[in-house]
Amino acid sequence: xxxEDVLLKVENLTTTFQTDEDSVTVLDDVSFDLLKxxxxxxxxxxxxxxxxxxxxxxxxxxxPAGKVEKGTITYKEEDLLSLTTEQMHTVRGKKIAMxxxxxMTALNPVHRIGKQLGEIYQIHFPDMAEDEVRTAQIDIxxxxxxxxxxxxxxxxxHQLSGGMRQRVMIAMALACKPDILIADxxxxxxxxxxxxxxxxxxxxxxxxxxxxxIFITHDLGVIAEMCDRVIVMYAGRIVEQSPVRGLFAxxxxxxxxxxxxxIPRLETPPKSKLEIIExxxxxxxxxxxxxRFHSRCDFEKEECGKTDPPxxxxxxxxxxxxxxxxxxxxxx
Amino acid sequence: xxKDVLLKVKDLKMHYPIRGGxxxxxxxxxxxxxxVSFEINKxxxxxxxxxxxxxxxxxxxxxLRLYEPTSGEVEFDGKDIRSMSKGDLRxxxxxxxxxxxxxxxxxxxxHTVGTILEEPYVIHGIGTRTERRKWVADLLxxxxxxxxxxxxxxxxxxxxxxxxxxIARAIALNPKLLICDEPVSALDVSIQSQILNxxxxxxxxxxxxxxxxxxxxxxxxxxxxxxxxxxxxxxxEMNDAEKLYSHPVHPYTRALLSSIPVPDPQKKKEHDxxxxxxxxxxxxxxxxxxxxxxxxxxxxxxxxxxxxxxxxDNPNWLVSCHLMYDFIN
Numbered sequence: 001x002x003x004e005d006v007l008l009k010v011e012n013l014t015t016t017f018q019t020d021e022d023s024v025t026v027l028d029d030v031s032f033d034l035l036k037x038x039x040x041x042x043x044x045x046x047x048x049x050x051x052x053x054x055x056x057x058x059x060x061x062x063x064p065a066g067k068v069e070k071g072t073i074t075y076k077e078e079d080l081l082s083l084t085t086e087q088m089h090t091v092r093g094k095k096i097a098m099x100x101x102x103x104m105t106a107l108n109p110v111h112r113i114g115k116q117l118g119e120i121y122q123i124h125f126p127d128m129a130e131d132e133v134r135t136a137q138i139d140i141x142x143x144x145x146x147x148x149x150x151x152x153x154x155x156x157x158h159q160l161s162g163g164m165r166q167r168v169m170i171a172m173a174l175a176c177k178p179d180i181l182i183a184d185x186x187x188x189x190x191x192x193x194x195x196x197x198x199x200x201x202x203x204x205x206x207x208x209x210x211x212x213x214i215f216i217t218h219d220l221g222v223i224a225e226m227c228d229r230v231i232v233m234y235a236g237r238i239v240e241q242s243p244v245r246g247l248f249a250x251x252x253x254x255x256x257x258x259x260x261x262x263i264p265r266l267e268t269p270p271k272s273k274l275e276i277i278e279x280x281x282x283x284x285x286x287x288x289x290x291x292r293f294h295s296r297c298d299f300e301k302e303e304c305g306k307t308d309p310p311x312x313x314x315x316x317x318x319x320x321x322x323x324x325x326x327x328x329x330x331x332x
Numbered sequence: 333x334x335k336d337v338l339l340k341v342k343d344l345k346m347h348y349p350i351r352g353g354x355x356x357x358x359x360x361x362x363x364x365x366x367x368v369s370f371e372i373n374k375x376x377x378x379x380x381x382x383x384x385x386x387x388x389x390x391x392x393x394x395x396l397r398l399y400e401p402t403s404g405e406v407e408f409d410g411k412d413i414r415s416m417s418k419g420d421l422r423x424x425x426x427x428x429x430x431x432x433x434x435x436x437x438x439x440x441x442x443h444t445v446g447t448i449l450e451e452p453y454v455i456h457g458i459g460t461r462t463e464r465r466k467w468v469a470d471l472l473x474x475x476x477x478x479x480x481x482x483x484x485x486x487x488x489x490x491x492x493x494x495x496x497x498x499i500a501r502a503i504a505l506n507p508k509l510l511i512c513d514e515p516v517s518a519l520d521v522s523i524q525s526q527i528l529n530x531x532x533x534x535x536x537x538x539x540x541x542x543x544x545x546x547x548x549x550x551x552x553x554x555x556x557x558x559x560x561x562x563x564x565x566x567x568x569e570m571n572d573a574e575k576l577y578s579h580p581v582h583p584y585t586r587a588l589l590s591s592i593p594v595p596d597p598q599k600k601k602e603h604d605x606x607x608x609x610x611x612x613x614x615x616x617x618x619x620x621x622x623x624x625x626x627x628x629x630x631x632x633x634x635x636x637x638x639x640x641x642x643x644x645d646n647p648n649w650l651v652s653c654h655l656m657y658d659f660i661n
Contacts, residue, residue, distance in 0.1 A: 045520035046491075161609050162384075191383035191547065193606045196591040200605055218521060221593030244597045262525035263595055264554035270573055271532050271555060274525035280490050281520070 007212050008034040008057070008096075008180060013071035015049075015056050018064070024284050026052050028236045030071075031311075034180065039206065039213040041227035041244070043220060043259075045281055048233040050216045054182045057214075058098055059088055075180075094124045097173035101185035103165035107157040113168055114153030117141075120175045136175070144171045145201055163194035167201070174205060181206075182214045187222065199226060220263060224248060229319060232256050235282050235292040238311060241321045252314065252322040252331050254297045291324065299330055338541045339372040339395070339509055344404035346390050350614060363613045364390045366565040367404075369640070372509070377535065377542040379556030379573065381549055381588070383610060386562040388545045392511045395543075396428060397421060409508065426456055429502035433514035435494035439486040445472075445497055446482030452504040471500040474537075475530060492523035499530065503538060510535075511543045516551060528554060549592055553577055558648065561585045564621040565613050567640055570650040581643070581651045581659050583626045620654065628655055 015027040027049045034040050042050045055061045056068050059080065073080040080091065100106040108116055114137060121133045128136070134153075141149035144167040157165055166186060173181055183202070187195040199222065206213055215226055223230055223244065230247050232240040232255065240253040251257045261275035268274075279296040282288055288295055294304035307325060314320040314327075324330070346365035349358040365387040372378045380388045394401040397413060406413040408428060416424065432438040439448055449468045453459050459467065469479050475496040486494055495515060502510055512531065516524040532555060535542055546552045552559060553573050560570040561584065569582040580586045587606045608625045611617055620638050623629040632654055640652040643660065653659070 045522060163609060191610075192549070192591040193383065193587060194609070195593075196605055197607075199593075219593065220521070220595040224595050224597040224599075225593045248595065248597050259521055260595070262522050264525070264528065264550045265595065266550050266553055266577055266589075266592070268554060270553065270557070273532075274529055274554070276525045276529060277522040280492070280523075 005035045006033045007036045007075070009072075009074040010034075010053075010057065011072045011074070013053070013056060013073065014069045015052055015061065015066060016069050017066050019285075022285070025069075025287070026236050026284055027056065030233075030236075030238055032231055032238065032241060034212050034214060035229075037206075037210050037212055038228045039215055039226055041223040041230040042214065042216045042233060043218065043223050043230060044233035045218060047235070047281055047284065049236040050233050051184050053233075054098065054184050054214065054216055058092055058096065058182065059083075060092075060098075089123075093120060093178075094176040095178055096180040096182065097176065097178040098182040098184065099166070099169045099173050099186050101188050103162070103169045103189075104157060106169060107165060109157055111156070112153065113155055113157065113160075117153070117168070117172055117175065120172055124176050140171045140175050141168070143205070144168075144174070145197070146171070162190055163197060166190065166194075166198055170198070170201065170205070174209065177209045178211055180212050180214065182216070184216045185218070186215075188217065188219070195222075202226070220248075220260065232259070235287065236284060237292060237323065238321070239293065239323050241311075241319070243319055246320060250331070252320075252327045253293075253324050254299050254330070255293050258296075258298075299326055301326065336373045337371045338374045338409060339543070340405070340407040341371070341391075341395065342369045342405040342407075344368045344391065344394060344406065345402045346387070346394050346399060347402040360614050363565050363616055365394065365401075366616075368562075368565075368567055370560055370567065370570065372541055372543060374508075374541055375535075375539055376558065377544055377556045379552035379559040380543070380545045380562055381547065381552045381559060382562035383547060383588075385564075385610060385613065387565040387613070388562050389513050391562075392430065392513050392543065392545055395511065396425065396430060398430075423456075426452075426505045427507050428509040428511070429505070429507040430511040430513060431495070431498045431502045431515050434518050435491070435498040436486065438498060439494060439501075441486055444483055444485055445477075445489075448486070448497065449482075449501055449504060452501060456505065458505075467504070471504055474503070474534070475500045476526075490523075491519050492526060495519065495527050496530065499527075499534070503534060503540075506538065507540070509541045509543065511545070513545045514547070515544075517546060517548065524551070531555060549588065561588065564610060564616055566621060566652065567650070568622065568652045570640070570648075572648055575649070579660075581656050582622075582653050583628055583659075584622050587625075620652075628658075630655070 011031045013027055013030040016023045016025050044050050057073055068081055117137050118133050121128050121136060137153060138149045141152060146152055146167050187198050217223060227244050229243050231238055234255050240256050251260055258277040262277060264274060277296055282292060290305040290307055291309050294300045303325060309323045309325045311321045311323040314322060344365055345367060348362040348364060350360040350362055352359045368391055382388045393399045395406055446468055449471055450464050453464045468482060472479055472481055477496055516527050544555050556573045559573050559576045560567045563584050569585045580589055606625050617624055619634040619636055623633040638652045638654050640650045643649040643651055
């Protein structure tokens with residue numbers, strides 16, 4: 001890939017959270033690129049660091065506990081981590097926008113939709129006249145498929161259904177036509193038929209304004225349908241990066257394999273044994289030596305408990321990496 | 333009625349009055365569950381799928397009389413649950429147990445796991461203290477937990493382990509029927525498969541009959557012999573699990589199936605996108621509940637409410653749609 005296609009470059013990102021006793025490393029040396037116009041999926045189980053990656057990029061880590069210890073996040077030749085708070089205000093929301101899992105907690109319950117949506121225009125386009133803002137609001141609500149937008153502007157979040165609230169969140173995120181949309185589990189709280197509507201909407205809008213999406217989810221089905229490339233995370237580390245087809249066709253990391261085999265599918269025979277990954281995700285306060293997955297891995301060798309596996313490129317293919325010392329022999 | 337039926341639910345209705353105004357009069361009715369009927373045979377798993385608010389959890393709770401149903405019959409093991417006295421109900425509930433979605437909320441956080449698991453025996457006055465201790469150790473072993481768990485508290489366990497504790501408590505009294513209300517939806521994928529395997533194993537081992545409620549169709553299909561699809565308080569289609577997936581008839585079932593994201597990028601497919609949203613059960617639409625979102629709706633669908641009818645006289649295959657034979661042929 002040509003470097004000019006890279007829109008956002010995350011390098012060696014390490015984020016810690018301060019607890020009462022000690023500091024916990026929740027992201028450890030995470031590096032990846034986001035290309036123009038692509039959808040990059042980040043998949044992993046609870047606590048693997050996928051949401052913290054998003055919050056680190058947005059500089060929205062809970063303060064004072066969360067802190068980026070190390071690394072750079074380069075967007076348009078600028079390191080987002082070195083911007084002042086004011087400079088960050090011009091990026092957040094306008095250039096990089098984010099939507100969250102539960103729109104009810106992300107929307108302010110005591111303000112009408114119109115007021116919350118209008119705020120974005122007031123902040124990022126202070127010169128817009130009031131009636132222009134109103135027209136823009138109605139346009140964007142129409143675009144995200146909300147019927148009777150004039151009426152919705154006067155309503156409060158609790159008067160909308162879950163799907164409608166997520167549409168409002170998307171409208172707010174896309175109001176400034178951002179370059180990057182970070183979607184953190186945007187459909188997890190929704191029913192399947194509603195999820196389907198929202199995913200279609202996101203695809204259409206992406207095409208229309210040509211933005212890149214970082215799509216965070218634990219649902220491999222959603223990843224398969226939405227993403228061009230995927231990052232698999234485990235306990236604060238990237239274990240595998242791959243174009244989506246390659247990942248599903250031939251996963252290299254034992255964790256990725258385990259994940260793909262453990263989901264019940266419509267075509268698996270009923271009541272058959274599902275493949276499982278033994279054990280539990282390690283506690284981040286107590287990260288095991290060596291590979292973080294080794295104690296749950298079926299292919300564990302003595303070395304795995306000693307050496308921390310580096311992220312290796314697969315066949316000089318820059319878009320595919322895997323962090324496992326045995327991946328070559330396991331996949332030959 | 334054949335001898336093999338363990339649970340029979342007939343015309344179950346759960347209507348909640350909505351009160352309002354100055355005099356707190358009933359202003360509307362929430363038709364959460366409306367005329368639901370089904371039977372579960374011994375040793376079988378019946379799955380119920382549907383989206384939020386379709387009434388699937390309410391059905392579970394009404395069967396156990398955790399909610400008092402408005403009307404209808406519930407017959408468990410030949411006994412009429414609805415007319416039972418409190419004492420009889422308590423005894424019968426030994427045989428019908430439930431596990432919930434979030435074990436953190438259903439386990440008492442101030443009790444040790446030992447106390448939690450011993451409680452069913454204590455309530456029903458079974459066994460001596462030493463016997464009960466031994467049974468608790470057996471239970472932990474059965475659900476795959478270490479025996480030192482007895483002295484620990486629920487918060488010391490992960491979500492998957494807590495669900496195992498919930499399952500252990502439910503099977504403590506050797507129930508005949510186990511109702512699982514979204515048992516894996518709060519769990520991570522790798523843990524979800526562990527719990528599903530456990531449930532399938534326990535069912536075989538203990539000869540359990542399961543009523544398995546979930547919104548995830550792949551999960552329901554994995555454990556069920558037969559599946560009922562619910563929409564807005566009603567069953568719209570019921571069939572053998574395999575056939576429901578291979579030959580869905582009701583337009584809602586088909587939309588639901590085509591909405592599932594498939595974990596295979598080679599199979600990127602165009603979904604039939606359902607427009608609109610699930611209407612409120614407070615003022616359900618006239619005619620077929622699904623007509624406003626149904627791409628095939630005709631005039632009669634807007635007026636007449638379809639009944640759940642056997643397809644081609646096959647009592648296992650029920651569909652509630654005026655146009656069903658158009659879709660079958």
